[in-house]
Amino acid sequence: MLSEPRSGRLAAWGNAFFAGLVPPDDTVTAIVGDDAVHRVEGLPGEPAPVGIALALGRLRSLGATGLRVALPAPGHPLGLSGPPEFNARALEAEEAVVCHGAAYGLVPEVHEAGPEGDVHTEVVWHCLPVREAPPADVPSLGEAERELAEALREATEVLTRLDVAGSGPVAEAAIDAYRARADKGGEVLAPGYPGRAVRVLEMARRVGLLVRVAYENGPGGAVSAGEMAARAAALRPVERTARRARVAAYNSVVEERERGVR
Template identity: 40%
Template structure:
């Protein structure tokens, strides 16, 4: 079972589904091991690192009711609620998982074929709700398409122009039972937006002047932010609508 979701998003979706009894442990592990051979978690027990399934079971015993993703960036710590030590570590790696109700956050680092997770205390967070994130993403896509057209995107990145003209073609995502269909759709469109940003910024040599490079980046700032926030909302059970 392959998924384009970041590992924090996969833990959020499949971990929550497992926690709530929708899937069994083997299905959870299948989802997490698509790009790795193991996941080890340190900082929860008194011993050394433990397998992620053991760690998630420990978090369940601590009161976890679900797992939510955070995808912070400089100036936009979306999905984080503190404290400062946890926020700094999550910002450094660009993602984290929050054990909702357990007061614990996990940050991943890929070390060879293994993900090594570090647990720290984490505070409750404020999140955009799914409807708000959806509306912001739709608006950002329209505004970015307009701004990039004014910058003649078709000249320097024809594939980006093609994607913007074909926004209705969204690659469907695999999701476990229990994730609302609206969140699955929102996550797919958020990933589409972030892919457009990556493609558009892939070759600054295509712009003639520094001013054009700056204008291109400015046209994508709002879309990148909206894409991350939409993905966090879609991967955060605290704000899921009833499925």
């Protein structure tokens, strides 16, 4: 899908903020997006929840030099490094942000507030201790790009053979519509990211949307149980590959800095 996870916005714009590429107000606006407010609770030295700008400043004072994204799914702790308590919270939320340089991570809790007809979304990021270790199963940008291209070809062949709606014009129309909406939303990634990361993230979004459309647009010609199982088998690894690629794109600034590229 083309929508951006909240962890992606926080990590991307937080990294740009750490690098001095965007001012605090612009950082907060980009991270909050269409939500009403984001706050961070549990920060060391802060007895009450604080706003995003103060939270990023506090994390930097604690040693954080970058932010990584985790997009875990059952059986696939993508981007996580422990401990189990943090992993469980991240898995429940299906996303998290992990600091580089400081042993802390952030897990979002999203809820709606306000009267009927005027409901808005509020987000509380819970700051929790994490284990300082390499994140699980995150590929390099080059690996992610190659895997995406291969997975997309294989899945398209299988879905076309099964006459699944997600492999034809329905999917293309949906992708074009979402792309138009995304283009209106501004930058794909925050300033400071390499062009390859932008390309990988755009492709991962496209692949993710293809998977979603294939699931949502009925069985097409895949009417037997065996054919339905074949479709699911084709989509599962593609969805996994798309998630890995998205994490690789969001984390690329930190990974390249670690390797001394930037």
